[in-house]
Amino acid sequence: MSANIRAVSHIAVGVRDMASALRFYRDFLGLTVSLDQHERRGRERGDGSAQSGRRAVYLRLADHDDASFLVLDQQLDHEAEGGPRNLFDAGFHHVAFWADGLDALVAAAPGAGVTIVHGPTWEDSASWGECSGHLIRTVIFRDPDGNLVQVDSRRDG
Template structure:
């Protein structure tokens, strides 16, 4: 029996600077933090700080069992060259959210220091794998880590 996929569970985004990531995803996009988790691994240094670990901040898009969520994942342990471990080097192409109030978000971008890469623009629904003729308004931002974040709306504004 093949699985029936109902929704995206979550998307994990590796970040270098959690404060900057939260400024974009929580403060600018308005996603709600449901958990801010610090996991420590290894032994403590002389100053009491952990040698290695992870900080994961979970941001919810809605509150129901199958609601998609985003995990901002900051690795606190690094390779000898200072870079994150290989698993977190992979990244993603882009992430896209459905939203209302797209024009207000675009208007807020300059004051928030957010870069608009494309749009806002109306595009045909074929770009979303749907049949033609259903216009979708879209804008593409760059988050503070350099990732591409798209916000789409089926409604004006």
């Protein structure tokens, strides 16, 4: 018997600088923070701090059961290594969101210090695994940690 996958539960994104990540995902993209917590792993030291842990910020795309969400994960006990990824590198190479108001987001990018990697362009819906002949507007941004974030819209404006 196979599972009936209905939706994406969440996507976890490792970040080096939570303040910069929040400026991108919360302030620029407009996702809503539902939880911001420090999660400890391991024994506590004598000063009450954890030997290892993370700061996890949960950002909701909508407010209902089964709504997809994003978790920004900053490891507190070590520095993240590596540079920005390129589109189509191995592993998860980007995350994409459906949105309205894509053109306003594109216009706000320079003032927010957000880099546009691709677009905005209108592309055929066949690239989304749909029947050809419908247009989808798309743009790809780079977040502060170099992750690629695509935003798609079926409508302009």
